Amino acid sequence: MGGTINDEALVGELRALYARIDAHYADWTCPSSTECCRFGVTGRQPYVTSIEIAMVERAIARRGGMPSAKKHALPLTNDPRRERICPLLNRDNRCSIYADRPFGCRTFFCDRATQGEGPTRAVLQEHVNELRALAERHKLGGDAPRPLMRVLGRE
Ligand code: SF4
Numbered sequence: 212m213g214g215t216i217n218d219e220a221l222v223g224e225l226r227a228l229y230a231r232i233d234a235h236y237a238d239w240t241c242p243s244s245t246e247c248c249r250f251g252v253t254g255r256q257p258y259v260t261s262i263e264i265a266m267v268e269r270a271i272a273r274r275g276g277m278p279s280a281k282k283h284a285l286p287l288t289n290d291p292r293r294e295r296i297c298p299l300l301n302r303d304n305r306c307s308i309y310a311d312r313p314f315g316c317r318t319f320f321c322d323r324a325t326q327g328e329g330p331t332r333a334v335l336q337e338h339v340n341e342l343r344a345l346a347e348r349h350k351l352g353g354d355a356p357r358p359l360m361r362v363l364g365r366e
Pocket of ligand 1: 247248257297298299300301306307308309312313316
């Protein structure tokens, strides 16, 4: 992963943005299937900007590092490599950095989630734009979102 940039104010702004995003999903429930953290199952993974990476790095540092291999989530099938499990998903099938998880993890809902109203596309796009603006301030000159697994050194 890249180095941590010391700008608490921007991380604070991101936290406030996440709180606004989470509020849209307050009445949604999740069956905790953990499929969304198994990128080989969904065929998708979150792409993260520099400011999101900064928050993830802080969260990993606070918990004393990545979950050890022994504490990783177990595969659902007998082919763990195909599941491509996020290394931050722990053996209890919980995200080990839940409060600091990236935007894509907050807004991905599988078909099995009980759906409340949720944000409109336009509102979600506004939040995406806010996130991009934050990332540009965090990394001057622009910021290209990168796949989470690559950021975590897993591909
Ligand atoms: S960061 Fe957390 S919520 Fe996001 S994919 Fe990994 S384990 Fe799942």
